[in-house]
Amino acid sequence: MIHTDICIIGAGPVGLFAVFEAGLLKMRCHVMDVLPQIGGQLSEIYPKKPIYDIPGYPVVLAQELVDNLEKQIEPFNPTFTLGERVEKIERLEDGAFLLETNEGTQCQAKVVVIAGGLGCFEPRKPALEKIEHFEGNGIDYMVRNPDKYTDKRIIIAGGGDSALDWTIFLAEHTEHLTLVHRGSSFRGAPDSADKVLKLAEAGKITLHLNSQVTALHGNGVLNECLITDKTGKASKVATDYFIPLFGLSPKLGPIAAWNLNLDRNQIQVNTEDYATNVEGIYAIGDINTYPGKLKLILCGFHEAALMAQSAYRTVSGGKKASLKYTTVNGVQSF
Amino acid sequence: MENIRIYVEETEGEFREVEAPIDMGLSLMEILKASEYPIAATCGGMALCASCHIEVLEGDAYKEASDAELDMLDTLPVVSDSSRLACQLRLSEDMDGLRIRLLATEE
Numbered sequence: 001m002i003h004t005d006i007c008i009i010g011a012g013p014v015g016l017f018a019v020f021e022a023g024l025l026k027m028r029c030h031v032m033d034v035l036p037q038i039g040g041q042l043s044e045i046y047p048k049k050p051i052y053d054i055p056g057y058p059v060v061l062a063q064e065l066v067d068n069l070e071k072q073i074e075p076f077n078p079t080f081t082l083g084e085r086v087e088k089i090e091r092l093e094d095g096a097f098l099l100e101t102n103e104g105t106q107c108q109a110k111v112v113v114i115a116g117g118l119g120c121f122e123p124r125k126p127a128l129e130k131i132e133h134f135e136g137n138g139i140d141y142m143v144r145n146p147d148k149y150t151d152k153r154i155i156i157a158g159g160g161d162s163a164l165d166w167t168i169f170l171a172e173h174t175e176h177l178t179l180v181h182r183g184s185s186f187r188g189a190p191d192s193a194d195k196v197l198k199l200a201e202a203g204k205i206t207l208h209l210n211s212q213v214t215a216l217h218g219n220g221v222l223n224e225c226l227i228t229d230k231t232g233k234a235s236k237v238a239t240d241y242f243i244p245l246f247g248l249s250p251k252l253g254p255i256a257a258w259n260l261n262l263d264r265n266q267i268q269v270n271t272e273d274y275a276t277n278v279e280g281i282y283a284i285g286d287i288n289t290y291p292g293k294l295k296l297i298l299c300g301f302h303e304a305a306l307m308a309q310s311a312y313r314t315v316s317g318g319k320k321a322s323l324k325y326t327t328v329n330g331v332q333s334f
Numbered sequence: 335m336e337n338i339r340i341y342v343e344e345t346e347g348e349f350r351e352v353e354a355p356i357d358m359g360l361s362l363m364e365i366l367k368a369s370e371y372p373i374a375a376t377c378g379g380m381a382l383c384a385s386c387h388i389e390v391l392e393g394d395a396y397k398e399a400s401d402a403e404l405d406m407l408d409t410l411p412v413v414s415d416s417s418r419l420a421c422q423l424r425l426s427e428d429m430d431g432l433r434i435r436l437l438a439t440e441e
Contacts, residue, residue: 119376127412246411247410249383249385
């Protein structure tokens with residue numbers, strides 16, 4: 001069990017800077033993120049993109065900004081749980097919070113700060129009737145354990161790199177593999193596209209281009225998919241598994257179930273201290289909303305500073321924080 | 335030219351006119367959000383989330399999708415031949431009279 005003053009959910013730039021602001025007020029932080037590395041979307045999605053609106057930097061690369069933030073918070077010795085998603089928040093009798101991840105890691109904190117950005121990236125699900133009935137009963141949205149498909153019949157849908165890569169990988173091991181792609185060609189790596197077409201020519205897989213899976217059949221467990229092509233011609237294909245690979249899209253995830261006031265999938269906060277409607281839980285950065293909200297890194301930094309002043313009262317048991325200029329006091333590490 | 339007009343399908347076959355300035359460097363996504371259409375535009379215009387997915391019903395705007403945009407569109411379960419990400423359409427004079435349908439409204 002991890003014990004800390006503040007548990008920050010989200011290791012993007014705003015979550016990282018919150019460690020700094022909390023540190024100036026001598027509060028310890030533990031940071032959790034579903035991604036395996038810090039930096040949030042800056043590191044995950046656009047590490048090489050230049051950012052032009054960070055004060056004091058005419059231009060800075062996204063990854064460079066993350067590296068600098070990491071260095072900036074080093075004196076405050078934050079701890080991290082990466083690659084795990086916070087699933088549950090529970091309030092304990094003494095008012096503190098107990099957080100638990102999908103891997104069972106627990107963290108106890110006096111204050112929770114949600115700096116979750118866009119939310120968690122989750123697999124995009126095709127709009128098919130009863131698809132949720134078959135989740136785990138024949139439908140998988142990602143390939144976690146390829147052995148599972150050995151000597152089974154599977155249908156993969158999608159035209160991106162992951163659909164191509166898994167098709168190539170699984171073609172050898174499955175009893176039969178069908179790849180369904182909406183388009184007439186593949187935009188993925190030309191090399192992989194080529195391999196897939198060769199597998200189809202050699203009869204190792206069945207390829208349905210200009211087609212989509214349009215219906216799912218089975219009694220509790222999936223046993224058949226209906227594949228329809230652009231001309232409307234439909235064919236039934238018996239299968240053990242259907243794996244739609246349509247990329248990831250950002251979703252709020254478990255946060256939606258934490259009794260926080262939401263507005264269009266963002267967390268409502270007041271602008272005095274960026275507190276949510278639940279005492280002791282704050283939300284800063286892209287994940288919050290308030291009148292006039294701008295989704296800018298620099299606004300998130302500001303929110304982190306105000307949040308820290310307010311959180312100090314809770315963490316210290318009612319004391320008011322005094323504003324400390326780093327020019328006067330420097331950075332007192334711990 | 336001052337403003338252009340975009341026509342957004344409200345219900346089947348019925349369109350609402352949206353007036354948009356072209357001198358502010360806005361994207362179609364931004365004007366749709368400002369007009370209170372329920373699109374999430376989660377990623378803020380970087381062609382990363384496809385939550386501003388639209389279909390161009392009339393107009394030439396679909397001719398110049400970038401690779402990043404086509405890649406993103408390619409990952410979606412359902413697209414049409416004239417699908418676009420509204421965030422990648424910079425408003426310009428030749429988009430006057432564009433007719434679109436929203437495909438990614440928020441649940």
